[in-house]
Amino acid sequence: MFTGIVEELGEVTRVEPRDAAMRLALRGPVVTKDAKHGDSIAVNGVCLTVVDVVGDEFTVDVVGETVKRTSLDGVEPGRLVNLERAMAADGRFSGHIVQGHVDGTGTFLSRDSDGLTRFAYPPRLSRYVVEKGSITVDGVSLTVAEVSADEFAVALIPTTLRATTLGRNQPGDAVNLEVDVLAKYVEKLAAVHLPPAAVENGRGEEDR
Incomplete structure (x- = not known):
């Protein structure tokens, strides 16, 4: 779960098309501080699962359904995106309940x-x-x-x-x-x- 309080502006650094899906690499020094494989990070409001973290970059897989239903369709390297880590259980609830499931x-x-x-x-x-x-x-x-x-x-x-x-x-x-x-x-x-x-x-x- 997220709260809609953006932690930083990240940057798409690499886009790898994979049939109808794609893998993205994104730079985000704040969200990668404690990110690990399997964690959730919201990218422009889309809840995505971290595949790997290297330095201040992380990678995520975007399935075809997500590509089709969100503005990530057609994303290119250099695009700036809003990043937010999933809310910690003891975190401050500053926004509202956000699932990262785009309607x-x-x-x-x-x-x-x-x-x-x-x-x-x-x-x-x-x-x-x-x-x-x-x-x-x-x-x-x-x-x-x-x-x-x-x-x-x-x-x-x-x-x-x-x-x-x-x-x-x-x-x-x-x-x-x-x-x-x-x-x-x-x-x-x-x-x-x-x-x-x-x-x-x-x-x-x-x-x-």
């Missing part, structure tokens, strides 16, 4: 001079996104400032813009999105108490 990709739209940043997102996720609720964008825990059926906005402080990839996004860039897992569990538990039509109306075509 879909969104698109960076714009950012104004006050840091209000807008993203387009799949309408099928809209029922999980609420004003003042939590959402994860490329592994960063954020609070929703505004939301509509196909867009949401977050207010980014200068520290977040400087310390994560979100300050470097250009219009059209794809981002990984993870909605609040608590909302999905609530929906699942409540579904058995709702009329079938009500449950069906909450689903988009992509959910079927």
